[in-house]
Amino acid sequence: xxxxxxxxxxxxxxxxxxxxxxxxxERDVPDLETARTRSGASIGYPGWGLIYQLxxxxxxxxxxSTVVETGTNHGCSSIVLAQAIKDRGVGGVLHTIEIDEExxxxxxxxxxxxxxGDLVEQHVGASLEVLPGLLDTLPEINLAFxxxxxxxxxxxxxxxxxxxxxxxxxxVVFDNTYEIAEPHEDPRVHGALKEIxxxxxxxxxxxxxxSWYTPGVAIWQKAPF
Ligand SMILES: C[S@@+](CC[C@H](N)C(=O)[O-])C[C@H]1O[C@@H](n2cnc3c(N)ncnc32)[C@H](O)[C@@H]1O
Numbered sequence: 001x002x003x004x005x006x007x008x009x010x011x012x013x014x015x016x017x018x019x020x021x022x023x024x025x026e027r028d029v030p031d032l033e034t035a036r037t038r039s040g041a042s043i044g045y046p047g048w049g050l051i052y053q054l055x056x057x058x059x060x061x062x063x064x065s066t067v068v069e070t071g072t073n074h075g076c077s078s079i080v081l082a083q084a085i086k087d088r089g090v091g092g093v094l095h096t097i098e099i100d101e102e103x104x105x106x107x108x109x110x111x112x113x114x115x116x117g118d119l120v121e122q123h124v125g126a127s128l129e130v131l132p133g134l135l136d137t138l139p140e141i142n143l144a145f146x147x148x149x150x151x152x153x154x155x156x157x158x159x160x161x162x163x164x165x166x167x168x169x170x171x172v173v174f175d176n177t178y179e180i181a182e183p184h185e186d187p188r189v190h191g192a193l194k195e196i197x198x199x200x201x202x203x204x205x206x207x208x209x210x211s212w213y214t215p216g217v218a219i220w221q222k223a224p225f
Contacts, residue, residue, distance in 0.1 A: 002180050008044035008212040018052045019083045021114035040074030047211045048080045055084030058171050059142055065092030068141050070127040070148030072098035075107030082116035097123045097130045131161045140167045147175040155192035168223050177216030
């Protein structure tokens with residue numbers, strides 16, 4: 001792997017965070033080591049702000065929203081997405097999938113403390129096993145945040161699974177897009193995105209200076225017009 005780069009911020013004004021639980025978790029966090037003990041492997045700020053605004057600006061204010069997330073971790077990005085659903089004010093649900101039971105338990109506590117537990121359904125298991133059955137129960141997806149396994153085939157398969165369920169303007173957000181792999185290594189999310197672009201479907205915007213190990217967040221949209 002190439003040297004990691006870190007674009008997670010510290011010492012910013014916590015008032016920018018959309019939920020009080022995140023503000024508590026971020027208080028007096030000076031570095032990555034402390035951040036990991038508080039908020040796990042979360043995308044951090046400005047990533048939290050980015051996905052909050054993406055959700056807030058893309059979820060239809062007149063309709064119930066369905067958001068799907070892979071990789072719950074400690075529940076921090078789940079809190080952000082659920083807060084956006086709450087702030088839209090018309091109802092919705094976040095389905096979030098975490099492979100590790102203990103980690104999902106930490107997330108459960110954070111999500112409850114954040115006051116958004118009524119908007120979140122947690123699923124424990126591997127995303128590729130959970131997604132097919134879950135997707136069968138959903139009429140459509142309005143936003144997907146793919147942040148579970150970052151291996152190329154896993155990320156690509158998650159994308160392919162959610163694709164048929166996306167509403168026309170839906171966003172698919174990928175974390176960890178930087179080209180971190182050496183040529184002999186799994187090309188990870190970067191490789192998945194190259195494959196998706198190569199298929200010539202949809203639009204992709206990559207934002208390199210956000211998130212950490214691996215940085216970069218990309219936003220994919222099928223057919224906005
Ligand atoms: C980078 S963390 C997610 C961070 C979280 N989205 C946030 O920003 O707050 C990745 C999480 O995905 C989980 N994970 C890894 N492989 C997975 C899989 N195949 N299915 C579901 N979760 C997976 C890991 O256990 C870990 O908790």
